[in-house]
Structures are given as C-alpha cells and as structure tokens.
Amino acid sequence: MPSSKALAAAMASHVGADTGPVVEFGPGTGIITKAILAHGVAPENLTLFEMNPSFAANLHDRFAGVKIHVSGAQEAPDLMPATVGAVVSGLPLLSMPSWLRRDIVAAAFKIMRPEGVFIQFTYGQKMPLSAEGLDALGLQATKAQKVWRNLPPAQVYLLRRADV
Numbered sequence: 001m002p003s004s005k006a007l008a009a010a011m012a013s014h015v016g017a018d019t020g021p022v023v024e025f026g027p028g029t030g031i032i033t034k035a036i037l038a039h040g041v042a043p044e045n046l047t048l049f050e051m052n053p054s055f056a057a058n059l060h061d062r063f064a065g066v067k068i069h070v071s072g073a074q075e076a077p078d079l080m081p082a083t084v085g086a087v088v089s090g091l092p093l094l095s096m097p098s099w100l101r102r103d104i105v106a107a108a109f110k111i112m113r114p115e116g117v118f119i120q121f122t123y124g125q126k127m128p129l130s131a132e133g134l135d136a137l138g139l140q141a142t143k144a145q146k147v148w149r150n151l152p153p154a155q156v157y158l159l160r161r162a163d164v
C-alpha cells in the first residue's frame with residue numbers, strides 16, 4: 001500500500017531548500033518524492049535509491065533532474081560523497097532482517113554530514129531500530145508527527161547522531 005499524501009507531506013516537512021543534498025531510500029511510485037520536491041528541495045539536490053528497475057524507470061520519466069541509483073540503499077556510501085543533509089526513507093525497515101535494517105541506517109549516516117537527519121515512518125509505535133540497535137550506531141530517535149490519515153496510521157521518527 002503506497003503512503004498517503006498526508007504521510008508523504010509529513011515526511012517531506014523535515015527537508016527544504018536549505019537542507020542541501022537530500023537522499024530518498026525506496027521511493028517506489030514516488031509519492032514521497034513528489035512531496036519532497038513540493039517542499040522546496042531542488043531536483044538537482046535530490047538523489048533516489050530504488051532497487052526495482054521498473055519503479056526506477058518510471059521515476060526517471062516523472063522527475064526530470066533527479067538522480068536515480070537502481071541499487072540498494074545499503075550501497076549508498078559507495079556511490080556518493082558524505083555531504084547529504086537528510087535521508088528520507090520510505091523503506092519497510094521493520095519488515096527487513098535486523099542486519100539489513102542496521103546496514104541501511106548505518107549507510108544513511110555514512111553519507112550524511114554530522115548534523116544530518118534520517119527520517120523514517122513506522123506503523124504503530126515501534127521505533128525503526130531497537131534501543132540496542134540505536135546505541136550500537138551511536139544514534140538517538142525522536143518522535144515527530146503521528147499521521148492518522150494513512151492506512152495504517154503511521155509514526156514519523158527522526159534519527160540523529162547522539163553526540164552532535
């Protein structure tokens with residue numbers, strides 16, 4: 001089930017024209033991509049990581065000027081410099097194996113500047129990583145919006161480096 005417009009807008013509300021380079025993990029059909037651009041991020045400042053080639057081709061046709069890597073989010077550190085201001089993730093992190101979930105979040109923090117923010121939604125109240133997983137990566141999580149106008153309702157989380 002794609003995210004609702006309300007959830008996409010809530011995720012995109014944490015980035016804007018001043019964020020600098022923004023990366024989106026798992027854009028799928030592009031509902032969050034559209035909201036990120038509508039929130040002021042310039043196409044040339046947005047990079048997508050989408051593993052599914054047909055979704056990636058469709059995104060390429062729809063979003064001129066946006067860079068797209070047809071590869072796993074976990075490969076991001078091999079493909080771009082560590083200058084990113086925010087990573088917006090539409091990945092179903094909690095349904096992934098814990099090792100992959102941790103690899104993906106670690107990859108996000110490898111490509112971000114120290115003050116960078118990782119934006120993730122989950123269903124229910126579950127954090128994107130366990131408390132132990134956050135500790136192991138030196139991260140802290142804070143709750144942002146609760147989006148009731150989504151099926152199921154979603155909680156937006158912001159992850160940041162704990163020492164910044």
Ligand SMILES: C[S@@+](CC[C@H](N)C(=O)[O-])C[C@H]1O[C@@H](n2cnc3c(N)ncnc32)[C@H](O)[C@@H]1O
Pocket residue numbers: 001002003025026027028029030031032049050051052055071072073074089090091092
């Ligand atoms: C549940 S869909 C979410 C789509 C959209 N972001 C939304 O919220 O409606 C997850 C998307 O992530 C992609 N995906 C899954 N694992 C991935 C990975 N490791 N790296 C990049 N994309 C991945 C899938 O191909 C799919 O398009």
